[in-house]
Amino acid sequence: MPRSRGHLLTTPPSEVDAALVALGYNLRTARVRRNLTLVQMAEALGVSREVLGEAEKGKASTSIAVYAGLLWRLGMIEQLGELARPDRDEEGQRLASFREPKRARPAGGPLDDDF
Amino acid sequence: MPRSRGHLLTTPPSEVDAALVALGYNLRTARVRRNLTLVQMAEALGVSREVLGEAEKGKASTSIAVYAGLLWRLGMIEQLGELARPDRDEEGQRLASFREPKRARPAGGPLDDDF
DNA sequence: AGCTTATGTCGGCTTAAGTCGACACTGGTT
């Protein structure tokens, strides 16, 4: 992976970390409620039970496939595709009312981003 | 990573793949609307611009940190922690009305899961 | 309490994720 510089993957912003921990907790809760063991999950998804345990702890460097697989087995995979939906992105819609390109514009005015 | 067996990470279920592609598209749309380039994103997050491009295409084996980082920079990180929330998990709540353990139960009746 | 099973952890191993530099392509601007 990275050549050893530690940023996003090693020490994510606290908000990111918090969100991942929350997600992991939610996944674990949903799994336990359904009375599924990590081993059963691992078999169903074709991954080792260790990575599932790590995902439920919110490990940031775990591939999204693992998280998505859990959501899938739990019958919640649609929720993933709802994330960041353009039609719910108010900030984005405001900006899109001006221009809606396929790329970020090369140069131009000082109108760059939020905050 | 895996010893070469191809399941979740290499060829995820189509629903998982679809959800990831949708997510990637949403992320790209939000980024472009904000007029941010991949390079700017990469600098802000401390990752290479390649992985960001791959994430926007919905690559399953990319770490969730990358996806989460994008959400974070776009001001949508909270949405991640909302995924699979127990209080919105109707199926889970139904089951939890019977028992709410910390682990899946060892043995017991043939009552295992949904469908 | 005792038994059973789920989950945590450790170490070694293999493979691929992520980085970096360079070049090609493509879309937006003037």
Add this chain to the structure above:
DNA sequence: AACCAGTGTCGACTTAAGCCGACATAAGCT
């Protein structure tokens, strides 16, 4: 239509993600 900048892709390299087997601990059932 020419130019410039954003994005796609390739190849080589470094590092760690995920696997596996085994053992330790903790939680649930009787």
